[in-house]
Amino acid sequence: MLKIENISVKGGNSLILKDISLHINENERMIIFGPNGSGKSTLIKSIMGISSYKILKGKIFFSNVDITNIPISKRAKMGIGIMYQNPPKIYGFKILQIARYLSKNELEIKEIAEKLKVDQLLKRDLNVDLSGGEIKRVELFQILLQKPKLLLLDEPESGVDIENISIMGNVLNEYIKKTKCSALIITHTGYILDYIQGEKGCIMINGKITCQSYPQIVFDMIKKYGYKKCEECKWK
Ligand SMILES: Nc1ncnc2c1ncn2[C@@H]1O[C@H](COP(=O)(O)OP(=O)(O)O)[C@@H](O)[C@H]1O
Numbered sequence: 380m381l382k383i384e385n386i387s388v389k390g391g392n393s394l395i396l397k398d399i400s401l402h403i404n405e406n407e408r409m410i411i412f413g414p415n416g417s418g419k420s421t422l423i424k425s426i427m428g429i430s431s432y433k434i435l436k437g438k439i440f441f442s443n444v445d446i447t448n449i450p451i452s453k454r455a456k457m458g459i460g461i462m463y464q465n466p467p468k469i470y471g472f473k474i475l476q477i478a479r480y481l482s483k484n485e486l487e488i489k490e491i492a493e494k495l496k497v498d499q500l501l502k503r504d505l506n507v508d509l510s511g512g513e514i515k516r517v518e519l520f521q522i523l524l525q526k527p528k529l530l531l532l533d534e535p536e537s538g539v540d541i542e543n544i545s546i547m548g549n550v551l552n553e554y555i556k557k558t559k560c561s562a563l564i565i566t567h568t569g570y571i572l573d574y575i576q577g578e579k580g581c582i583m584i585n586g587k588i589t590c591q592s593y594p595q596i597v598f599d600m601i602k603k604y605g606y607k608k609c610e611e612c613k614w615k
């Protein structure tokens with residue numbers, strides 16, 4: 380589903396990702412842990428094709444197609460969907476407008492909006508003056524309408540209270556089980572593991588991937604030894 384071969388990525392003047400390779404099969408979920416500033420969001424945004432990141436070397440394949448140089452809109456149409464850590468505010472653009480762009484089925488829009496408790500927000504401008512939990516639920520609402528084959532979730536639980544994590548976790552789990560979609564999920568707190576266990580786990584430190592194992596094992600190691608130890612381990 381997704382194959383990344385040795386990519387190095389620059390943002391502004393800094394080299395952020397260094398020789399990253401990873402592989403996610405169909406119907407497989409990979410969880411990435413890592414300290415702040417290690418390059419996790421840069422990885423997800425590079426896969427989506429956000430133009431502020433420049434791929435200096437390496438290739439990204441999606442469903443065996445080389446997408447390294449194709450625009451973000453094409454990647455979205457091919458079936459890649461992103462849930463941003465900090466999505467942009469768009470003044471004058473209503474949540475209902477983007478929903479209708481993503482789905483022509485009014486009943487589907489209504490049902491998913493009710494399930495995610497965003498039905499009262501549909502006439503609001505996208506992400507403008509929404510609470511942390513509302514922003515994440517609206518992000519997930521768009522994902523469910525887009526129906527991607529590969530989900531890129533950037534810290535879906537950050538800034539979200541326990542009740543909202545539970546709503547989102549259950550809805551995501553249900554979507555993954557139903558569609559068997561693949562996913563790359565970034566988590567800082569590990570809360571999402573209560574809902575989506577994942578088949579592969581790894582840690583990103585200083586723009587490099589270390590420590591690949593099962594997600595729960597990786598998470599237990601972080602809790603036991605901290606990222607500092609993971610960083611040391613990489614050099615052994
Ligand atoms: N467009 C950019 N230009 C310059 N530096 C950037 C850019 N995007 C991210 N960075 C820097 O790259 C590092 C990794 O950022 P990020 O990928 O957001 O980390 P994480 O998501 O792991 O917290 C940070 O030091 C950040 O300031």
Ligand SMILES: [Mg+2]
Pocket residue numbers: 419420421464533
């Ligand atoms: Mg981030």
